[in-house]
Amino acid sequence: MSTVLITGASSGFGLESARLFAAKGYNVVATMRNTAAVPELDGQPNVLVTHLDVQDPESIQAALNTAIDRFGHIDALVNNAGFSLWGVFESLPRKKIQEQFDVNVFGVMDVTRAILPHFRHRQQGVIVNVSSGAGVFGLPMISAYNASKFALEGFSESLSYELLSQGIIVKIVEPGGVLDTQFSKRLAQEAAAAPAAPDDYAAFIAGAEEVFAGLRANRLASSADVAKVIFDAVTDGTTQLRYVATEDIKPLVDARRSTSEADYMQMMRGKFLPRLPR
Known part of the structure; x- marks a missing residue:
């Protein structure tokens, strides 16, 4: 039986992924x-429910050891743990930005580094890094989150070349906003404390808040919908790198990746700076 380890599995995408993989017959850590x-x-x-804090390397290794002792091996890793800061960059304390990167970037790197010897020994494994539409296009008020997800995307793409030589596949799942995640609650808590x-x-x-309110009104996906994309990324048997997980961000993803820089910037400045030169 295949085994998947999921970080940040207490809510949202992580919890729904754990439920789905378990229902599909996987061993789930x-x-x-x-x-x-x-x-x-x-x-x-x-x-297996076990403690892992991506900011604590000792807990990462302990969780991996516990998982392998229980199930014998791990076949896939879903790096899902993450959070977002909210606010103009000038108001964000350096300590909070450091925490943003510790969780969203260095945490992913540390979990990945810890599991790689196991994957290399078996010459197989799938790593799915949960990014965001904010890893594709920049938005105001979430500059630190954007920066962390841009970093995650670059790291994942670069890593994918290295690890494919070892039989290990790296994938990126890019969700937008969903209706039923704790992510927005954490974001609101961070914003209130900033x-x-x-x-x-x-x-x-x-x-900007008016624009974001409009974006939130267009959310149609659930965490369970995103979990299905994560499951597909792990199990589809391909080396596809990126998966756009929710319909709401596809227009912006397509615009960022398919239109000219000038046209794209004019469109985005028109949304957020309608009264200023574009």
């Missing part, structure tokens, strides 16, 4: 910082 968060996963014979932005940004922030 559902890792999270607080193992009491989802008691429903405990007790299933093909599910220092106030300088007053000069007030009009811009108000306009």
Whole structure:
């Protein structure tokens, strides 16, 4: 039986992925910082709930050791743990930006590095890194999150060449906003705790929030929908690198990847800076 290890499995994409893989007959290693968060996963014979904090290398290695002791091997890794800061860059404390990268980038790197000897020994393995539409196109108010996901995309693409030589496949899943995740709740908590932005940004922030409200109104996907894409990425048997996971971001992804730089920037500035030169 194949085994998948998922980080950040206490809610959202991670929890729904754990449910789906388990239902499909996989052994599931559902890792999270607080193992009491989802008691429903405990007790299933093909599910191991164990502690893993991506900011704690010792907990990463301990989780891998526990997983291999329980199931004998790991076939796939889903790097899902992550969060977003909200606010204009000038107001974001350096410490919080460091935390953003510690979780979204260095955490992914540390989990990946820890599992690679196991994958190389077996000359097989699939790594799915959960990115975001914000790893494709830049948006105001989430500059630190954008930067972390752009970094994740570049790391994943580069790594994919190295690891394919070892029989290991790297993939990127790019979701947009969904209706039922704790991600937005965490973002709101971070925004509430952040220092106030300088007053000069007030009009811009108000306009940007209107744009984001419109984007949120177009959310149609659920975390379960994204989990299906993650499952497909792990199991489809291809070396495809990127998977766009929700319909709401496809127009922006297509615009970023298919239109000229000038046309794309004019469109985006028209959304966020309608009264200024584009």
